[in-house]
Amino acid sequence: DTAVSQTPKYLVTQMGNDKSIKCEQNLGHDTMYWYKQDSKKFLKIMFSYNNKELIINETVPNRFSPKSPDKAHLNLHINSLELGDSAVYFCASSGAARGYSPLHFGNGTRLTVT
Amino acid sequence: SQQGEEDPQALSIQEGENATMNCSYKTSINNLQWYRQNSGRGLVHLILIRSNEREKHSGRLRVTLDTSKKSSSLLITASRAADTASYFCATDGETSGSRLTFGEGTQLTVNP
Numbered sequence: 001d002t003a004v005s006q007t008p009k010y011l012v013t014q015m016g017n018d019k020s021i022k023c024e025q026n027l028g029h030d031t032m033y034w035y036k037q038d039s040k041k042f043l044k045i046m047f048s049y050n051n052k053e054l055i056i057n058e059t060v061p062n063r064f065s066p067k068s069p070d071k072a073h074l075n076l077h078i079n080s081l082e083l084g085d086s087a088v089y090f091c092a093s094s095g096a097a098r099g100y101s102p103l104h105f106g107n108g109t110r111l112t113v114t
Numbered sequence: 115s116q117q118g119e120e121d122p123q124a125l126s127i128q129e130g131e132n133a134t135m136n137c138s139y140k141t142s143i144n145n146l147q148w149y150r151q152n153s154g155r156g157l158v159h160l161i162l163i164r165s166n167e168r169e170k171h172s173g174r175l176r177v178t179l180d181t182s183k184k185s186s187s188l189l190i191t192a193s194r195a196a197d198t199a200s201y202f203c204a205t206d207g208e209t210s211g212s213r214l215t216f217g218e219g220t221q222l223t224v225n226p
Contacts, residue, residue, distance in 0.1 A: 004156070035216075040218065041151075041200060041218065041219050042216075042218050043157075043202065043216040044216075045213050045214070045215075048213065056213055058213075090156055090157070092156075092157075100144060100145050100162070100164075100206060102147060102159035102162060103147075103149075103157070103159060103204075103214060104159070105156030105157045105158070106156050107154075107155050107156045108154075108155070108156055
């Protein structure tokens with residue numbers, strides 16, 4: 001059973017479109033995250049939710065909106081996609097909001113904006 | 115500024131050799147973690163070392179932490195082709211709130 005699963009794995013779309021990425025974890029964790037990995041493999045946190053409450057909101061354009069319907073799900077909606085949004089987006093979860101708990105990552109969604 | 119910088123950026127060795135990767139960071143930390151990322155996959159947690167620990171082992175992995183130098187190293191002994199991956203350190207800073215900050219990674223290639 002996949003612990004953290006995100007869909008779709010690949011997403012190719014045109015500039016200006018709106019798209020969503022879904023994430024679900026079956027680990028019973030309270031905290032979930034979205035990370036963005038650029039072409040140089042640099043990983044940067046975007047958002048974090050703890051038990052459905054937003055606790056981290058990094059400097060991310062407000063075209064990106066996370067939604068957590070319950071603590072097992074954290075979706076990412078992106079409006080008006082731009083070329084610079086092309087990257088791999090990773091969902092992750094952890095058993096604690098603080099950084100002393102290891103992160104469990106999904107396998108990523110490769111977003112390509114043309 | 116980015117917390118956690120790995121060195122070297124790329125490392126190529128032969129199977130059976132040891133691989134050492136280093137990580138330096140800038141601010142005080144609660145703990146430091148190492149992750150592996152295989153091509154096209156998510157990151158996988160390898161080991162966590164707390165700020166009051168100096169060395170930790172897990173199988174063929176050995177991690178050291180020197181808080182006075184703000185650096186850590188990951189040693190993989192008797193490497194295998196399956197160890198080929200990118201390796202990242204991540205720091206839980208004392209003032210970073212709930213966020214882990216990742217370095218840029220070391221690409222390790224183990225040649226059979």
